Amino acid sequence: MNTQVTIAGVTFQNPVMTASGTFGSGMEYSEFVDLDRLGAVVTKGVSNVPWSGNPTPRVAETYGGMLNAIGLQNPGIDLFIKRDLAFLKDHRTRVIVNVCGKTVEDYLEVVEKLADQNVDMLEINVSCPNVKEGAIAFGQNADALYRITKAVKEKAKQPVIMKLSPNVTSIPEMARAAEAGGADAVSLINTLTSMKIDIHKRQFVLANKTGGLSGPAIKPVAVRMVYEAAHAIKIPVIGMGGIATAEDAIEFMMAGATAVAVGAMNFHDPHTTIKVIDGIEAFMQKEMIEDISSIIGCV
Numbered sequence: 001m002n003t004q005v006t007i008a009g010v011t012f013q014n015p016v017m018t019a020s021g022t023f024g025s026g027m028e029y030s031e032f033v034d035l036d037r038l039g040a041v042v043t044k045g046v047s048n049v050p051w052s053g054n055p056t057p058r059v060a061e062t063y064g065g066m067l068n069a070i071g072l073q074n075p076g077i078d079l080f081i082k083r084d085l086a087f088l089k090d091h092r093t094r095v096i097v098n099v100c101g102k103t104v105e106d107y108l109e110v111v112e113k114l115a116d117q118n119v120d121m122l123e124i125n126v127s128c129p130n131v132k133e134g135a136i137a138f139g140q141n142a143d144a145l146y147r148i149t150k151a152v153k154e155k156a157k158q159p160v161i162m163k164l165s166p167n168v169t170s171i172p173e174m175a176r177a178a179e180a181g182g183a184d185a186v187s188l189i190n191t192l193t194s195m196k197i198d199i200h201k202r203q204f205v206l207a208n209k210t211g212g213l214s215g216p217a218i219k220p221v222a223v224r225m226v227y228e229a230a231h232a233i234k235i236p237v238i239g240m241g242g243i244a245t246a247e248d249a250i251e252f253m254m255a256g257a258t259a260v261a262v263g264a265m266n267f268h269d270p271h272t273t274i275k276v277i278d279g280i281e282a283f284m285q286k287e288m289i290e291d292i293s294s295i296i297g298c299v
Contacts, residue, residue: 001284002291003277005039005258007236008159008184010120012039012094012259015292016249016277019240019263020045020098020123020163021070022214025084026091032270037277040094042261043084045125047100048109050076055207060196065215065242066264067194069208072100072125077110081117089118096161100125104151115157123161124152127190139165139190142177149181159184161238164229166218167193171225172232179233187238187261188229189222214264216242223255230256230297244272246279256297 003014017040018026025043026035035041053073060067074080080097088095097119101107111122126139126148138144139162149162162178164171166189178186191212196205222241230237239257242264243249249260265272284292 001281001289002293003281003284005292005296007161007238007258008121010094010159014039014277014280015253015257015259016273016280017096017238017259017261018042018266018273019261020125021068021072022263022266025080025088026093027084027087029266029270033274035088035091035093038093038273039259039277040096040120041088041091042096042123043080043088043098044074045072045098045100046074046077046080046084046110047072047102048077048106048113050074050079051100057205057207058211060205060211062194062196062213062215062217064217065213066267067196067206067211067213068191069206069211071208074100077113081113085117085119094120096121096123098123098125098163099152104148107148107152108155111152111155115155119158121159121161121184122152122156123163123187124148125163125190127163127165127167137165137167139163139174140168142173145174146177146181149178149183153182161185161187163190164188164225165190166221166225166241172228175229175233175237179235183235185236185238185258186229186233187240189218189225189241192218192221214242216244216265218242219248223251226252226257227255227299243276244268246276246283249276249280250283250295253292253296254299258296
């Protein structure tokens with residue numbers, strides 16, 4: 001029984017990854033999860049300089065999911081290399097670093113510093129606000145997405161995954177823009193822009209007013225977008241958005257995802273990733289599936 005998948009020449013022992021921002025760099029979860037069993041650890045977003053993130057409160061529970069407005073708080077690339085990558089090098093799981101920035105130059109500075117590090121792939125978070133273009137997210141404009149993808153690909157030493165935002169009119173258009181810019185793969189979906197109001201206090205629950213919705217509530221939207229993206233481009237798709245069980249993960253793969261990432265459910269049950277891996281293997285045995293690649297895009 002073969003659970004391996006390959007993306008841009010990188011082979012993963014199974015298709016289950018962690019979603020950026022929900023797993024740190026694995027240190028916090030290592031007492032619950034055998035990191036060496038994961039297909040990959042996708043790190044929290046890292047920028048060229050430390051980011052303090054948004055004011056609190058910045059996390060809220062909602063029906064079927066959670067809202068977050070963390071604001072990509074991170075220690076910056078220098079400490080990340082010294083601390084996080086140093087920790088991950090002792091594990092055999094693949095390492096994908098999520099990169100964020102406020103200008104193209106910010107992204108490139110991080111990409112260049114990662115060039116000689118033990119990193120398998122880069123995931124570029126294009127939901128960051130582009131401060132030079134009126135703070136619109138790079139991932140909400142096809143031309144901006146194409147330009148940043150092209151710029152990153154020119155500097156990157158590792159294969160590049162562009163992480164797409166669902167807050168767009170046409171996800172196929174954005175996927176094609178990333179592919180045209182030279183992306184090796186795309187990952188989707190990022191969180192859905194959302195809001196929650198405390199009716200008793202008559203104020204917003206999050207200090208930022210809006211936050212990103214993740215968790216099981218968004219899964220049907222995510223499956224649809226993964227299906228549309230997978231049928232619009234030839235490069236691999238990594239699917240995420242509300243995966244809680246092996247059945248959820250398999251659904252994404254049947255929609256066209258080569259691999260999947262578990263996000264919000266890591267907070268609910270830190271063992272979720274391992275349960276999904278075990279569940280996929282059990283499904284393959286039950287259905288007598290010899291190679292997991294045979295279910296990718298089967299619908």
